[in-house]
Amino acid sequence: MILALFVMIILFTLGVAYLTASSSSLRSAKRDVIRAQALACAEAGVDKAIDLLMSNPTGTFPSEHPSASPDIHTNDTWYTVTLNPGESFRICVRNGTGVFAGKTVITSEGIITEGGAIVSRHTAKVVVTTHRENISVWNNAIFGGVGQVGRSINGNVAIRGSMHLLGDGESYTDLDGDGHWSAAEPYTDTNHNGKWDPGEPYTDSDGDRHYDVEEPYVDANGNGQYDPPLTVTDMASEVSGTANVGNNYSGMPDRLKSVLPALNKVSYGGEQVDSLDAKLRVKHGRVNISGSATVGDPNVTGNTIKETLDATYVSDGYGGNKGAASVNSDNGSTHGYDLGEGAVDFPLIDTGSYTKNGVTYTNYLDYLHQNGTVYNGDLAITNGTALTITGPHGSLTVDASGHMTISGIVYVTGNISFGTAITYSDQGSLVTPHSVYVHSDVMPAHTFPTTDALGLIAGDKIELATGAGDAQLKMALAMYAQHEVICNKQSDIAGTIVSSYYSMSNVPRLYQVPELANHLPPGMPAADPIWIVGVNTESWQDVLNP
Secondary structure, three states, X not given: OXXXXXXXXXXXXXXXXXXXXXXXXXXXXXXXXXXXHHHHHHHHHHHHHHHHHHOOOOOOOOOOOOOOOOOOOOOOOOEEEEEEOOEEEEEEEEEOOHHHOOOEEEEEXXXXXXXXXXXXXXXXXXXXXXXXXXXXXXXXXEEEOOOEOOEEEEEOOEEEOOEEEOOOOOOEOOOOOOOOOOOOOOEOOOOOOOOOOOOOOEOOOOOOOOOOXXXXXXXOOOOOOOOOOOXXXXXXXEEOOOOEEEXXXXXXXXXXXOOOOOOEEEEEOOEEEEEOOOEEEEOOOEEEEOOOOEEOOOOOOOOOEOOOEXXXXXXXXXXXXXXXXXXXXXXXXXXXXXXXXXXXXXXXXXXXXXXXXXXXXOOHHHHHHHOOEEEOOOEEEOOOOOEEEOOOOEEEEEOOOOEEEEEEEEEEOOOEEEXXXXXXXXXXXXXXXXXXXXXXXXEEOOOOOOOOEEEEEEXXXXXXXXXXXXXXXXXXXXXXXXXXXXEOOOOEEEEEEEEOOEEEOOOOEEEOOHHHHHOOOOOOOOOOOOEEEEEEEEEEEEEEOO
């Protein structure tokens, strides 16, 4: 009995110890789970803070739901979010000081409560840098729309500044719901009524077992045929010979440089250099690089210019006999298109209604027509021929010495042409539903575009230096042509060109002017900025609160 009692005491003691250990383990496990929950809430807070920063390009931080509980952050604004019952986070975003000056500090506190009492806190302190970018069509040297016959650019061109090519193809009505555009299939019109009737023989070209009529489409580039999105087998930009995409004004004629604002200085590789903040974006289509052509140039220490591009975003990669080996970009050559669907679209001016100040117009051209001074017929602007156009919405005068003064919007019902050298003053736009032909220098009298800015808007095409003897022309303009821009000679053009398609030869040089996006002439399509914000994480510190 004594032995049995002794054994029972030992077993009881072991049982109590086991139960105590189990209970302690359960409490410890519960604490670990709660701490993990607090950490997850803190990380969710950091993600929320970054999301708010990226969606708020003005740099201010929302203050809704500020915390009412006083603590060491009493003078800061906190943003509180409840995730689930008992789980929440609160975040505070400050401008960094000291070693973090010029950066943003995110403090995120994950909080777990039970019965209204806080049982665990976890704080994450994250240092980030933010940068804003206006992805407007006008914040480029070239912005390309749908392309044409598999390409966005045909020929050789030197582009100094950002280039953004969509290659989206033309929109259409999918009448048969098969997910692709259908052309009219051949058929035998046995009853001679000029249309296909059920029972008449036809060629099933696409193998879908039904007859396809031609589906309606928007001929955005005006070439009379449907153009699909560019694919990896298509070419978005042929950069060959001496052509390149650059990030500076190297090689720009002094005459042109003298009428443009100085470029911003940026710090790169420990040096202060002039930069256009140039990026290459190609949504659809391969970029072929051949010969001595380059996208960006290798960095050269000691130069006062930035040679490499800031970034490249090309989904379908690079081809040609040099390909990606000739890409010199700060982010390499492997990044795909970064803006997704619908971030920025090509602005069509002859299709789709347009609403401004509560008034709806048939299309954007109709808006320009009703809000501009109308000039009927063709307009030829020539040095030595005086001209005066006045009206309630815009005016244009040209004196005998070839000086043009323009303000507001002047809508011309015919074609527009520049025959001899023109110097212009003030800020205004010339609009036509047809075409613009430039056979001469068109230069500002003062600084482009902050003082003088001229816009050309064409419903069809703009031809630059396409006439006999049109060589080495100089221009500073904002240009939009819905269908096509053609340049046949080695000219120097400062500003931005927006069009569906580009045909370039003899390596014209196009220079982006960063200030143009902020000082557009009146009436330019898609003039509003489109801001995006990028956030880069510099450091992350986790602090487990008591």
